[in-house]
Amino acid sequence: MTRTLGCVAALLLSFMPAWALAQDAAAPAAPPDVEATHNALRALKQDMEDALNKQDVDRLLSHLHPDVVFTTMNNDVRVGKESIRAYYDEMMRGPNRVVEKVTAKFEVDDLTRLYGSTGVARGSSKDHYVLTDGTDIVIDSRWTCTMVREGDQWLIAAFHYSTNVFDNPLMSKLKNYGAVLLALIAVGALLAGFVIGRTTRRKATT
Known part of the structure; x- marks a missing residue:
């Protein structure tokens, strides 16, 4: 279940690119063509x-x-738009x-780093999932996105998504499942010991 949730979490956020939102008001004004590029990336993000x-x-x-x-959180790699569509479906x-x-x-x-017709950006996201089994979780994640400009359009060329493997809702669920499993094992061991003890005592008195 945990692996599936991680995969889901990874998949659904694959569609989101990283781009610039707003410049520091105190920063120098960018050249018109650079500002236009960042505005296009802001529109893409939205x-x-x-x-x-x-x-x-x-x-x-x-x-x-x-x-x-x-690249998803569970190291699955999807290449091409139709592969991503199939995963989403x-x-x-x-x-x-x-x-x-x-x-x-x-x-x-921060602002997308521009390298000619390529842009690289990074950031965070807060993702709210409601699963079909009723699970309701919020995941804090990190991402890196590479975009390329083809003609007048910016397109997402690569997206890498991750979350903290040591501190996230999925890990908490795993810990809870582990605690429940240990408790069940302990109860089972006690019951087995009780049954074995009674059986041994009966044999000793017959």
């Missing part, structure tokens, strides 16, 4: 976030490069889906 929260997969995929590479639309609803809020650490 459209992707809205599409994710509305579960509009076609709109999400329209912002991905055809050869997009996405499996987790949110298929008969064995595990996610009922997801909403996300993405923040960036």
Whole structure:
């Protein structure tokens, strides 16, 4: 169950790129072409976030490069838009889906670093999942995104998503399951000891 939740968490956030939001008011004004680029990336961020929260997969995929590479939290790698669509359908639309609803809020650490027609950004996100089994969790995550400009459009070329493996809701669930399992083992051992003890005493008196 924990591995599945990690996979889900990883998948659904794959669609969100990292981009710049706003400059420090005290920073020098950027050249017009650079400012226009950051404005385009801000618009991309907002459209992707809205599409994710509305579960509009076609709109999400329209912002991905055809050869997009996405690395999930459980080290699964998805290459290409159709591979990501299939993963999304499996987790949110298929008969064995595990996610009922997801909403996300993405923040960036700073302005996207521009390298000509390539941009690299990083940040954090707070992701709220409601699963089909009734589980309701919020995951704090980190991401890095690479974007490329083709013509007048910026497209997401790579996205790497991760969370703290030592401190997150999934790990807490695992710890809880472990505690329950240990308790059941302990009770089972006590019952077995009781039965064996009674049986031994009966044999000793006959």
